[in-house]
Amino acid sequence: MAIPKVLGTETEYGIAAPGAPDFNPVLSSSLLISSFAGALRRIRWDYEDESPLRDARGFEPVPARDVGDDDLGLANVVLPNGARYYVDHAHPEYSTPECASVRDLVVHDRAGERILERSLDEVMAQLPATPPLSIYKNNSDGKGNSYGTHENYLVDRATPFADIVRDLTPFFVTRQVFTGAGKLGLEGQWDERGRARYQLSQRADFFETEVGLETTLKRPIINTRDEPHADPEKYRRLHVIVGDANLCEVATFLKLGTTAIVLKMIEDSFLPDLSLVNPVAAIHEISRDPSLATTAELADGRRLTAVQLQWEYFELARKYVEHEDDTPENREIVDRWEAVLQGLEADPQTLSAQLDWVAKLRVLDGYRERDGLSWTDPKLRAIDLQYHDVRRDKGLFHRLAAAGKVERLVGDDEVERAMLEPPHDTRAYFRGRCISRFPDAIAAASWDSLIIDTGGEALQRIPMREPLRGTRQHVEQLFETCKDAAELVATLQG
């Protein structure tokens, strides 16, 4: 049965030091994070409950014991806004706190970018001799390597995973018409002679299977990681790896909003079978055709374009929202989804203020025409990368936004606040407020627990297995009346 969609994103940021031959991305990432953490309390992330190798299809591979990032003492912090900011392999990664609305997620996703930008400033201020770093919110280095922008959705555990696979796959294959961030060429190949010069998606090239546990090679359209970070009897956390990183707020809003509604429809068995015959081939072919004319074959024999298949999901979503889930936010998602699909059919260029692939293509086409550049010109590759630079004075997306060419959904003041304040209406509120109020008493934190040092003999574990408990409404009083962590724990346990 459909349950509220608690949402979060995890963004792996690209990191570079142009012109610095000894650049070490692992150490630089750690430096970035610890510079920001600075005065903030450094919280050890509690790994005990994490088991990324548990597979949703029902088996648990035997893990090899690896030296983890944590063993190397690399920066790994929980912030007062409830987010997690840490080194993941060779890049900085930011996981937003849990959000109960898509709009809040857009705010917090943007706040993550600002934190990365601020971290760059902090490194420069504290260690001025450091070679300048660049940070990119994208998914491809153009040399065969990809890194992810993952989405997380709270789903009813009772929904059969096979239903999720069947009904979500065609949606994921086709949503790139509005979620794609655009990319020059095929992965690592620059083709002048008429094959893919520009793709819709940064990520599509890297997807080779339909379903699986992998995240770093042979990537699957549907990832089976089963790590709910919540009551496992009630909840599943769907871990989505197929998406592009977005900078346009409308694209982010639609990416999360449409997927959330589709998941509710799946939970309520509202969808017919829209399976594709070959989803992996389709995700590549659709990405490689920015004219949007490419069709894919459905199991029922029809051939539809990606936009046409999105219309099918849209029509069902419109009915579903009207009859089952009529909220202002859902109505906004449906209205914007419709406007974007209409725009894509009439003339995609009209969506350059809403969709990253269109905005970027517009800049690339502008340079090609003005300067007579071929598709393989290095300047175009530089644009493809610099579009995603997080610095507001350097990133091409941000220059477009400053010039008023991008539609904003959220205000800069609320984004600033979200760098320090958690959402009010999820357990992130409790986590974030504990860290703000009692930084010295938090021994460790994970998504579903806090470990508190009250000064007594034993550490106290506070379980947080319900994503929608621990909101401001539930616990604000607690923070007002308790003068220290010991009192907080005593009150919770009493």
Next chain:
Amino acid sequence: MPEQEQKRIQRKGGGAGEAGDGAGQEQAASKASELKDEMDEILDEIDAVLEENAEEFVKSYVQKGGE
């Protein structure tokens, strides 16, 4: 369902059929010129911040270890 498809086809066909009378063409030309000016503005903006040594800049960026 067929009704919705009909509406969508109509929406799609709408613009193409308009005859170009004098005023219409003038409008289209001035709109095109507006868009070009806007584009030039955007390119100027971006010229100012684009990395100078594009080839080196792109070649040197490698990001391993991603999910």
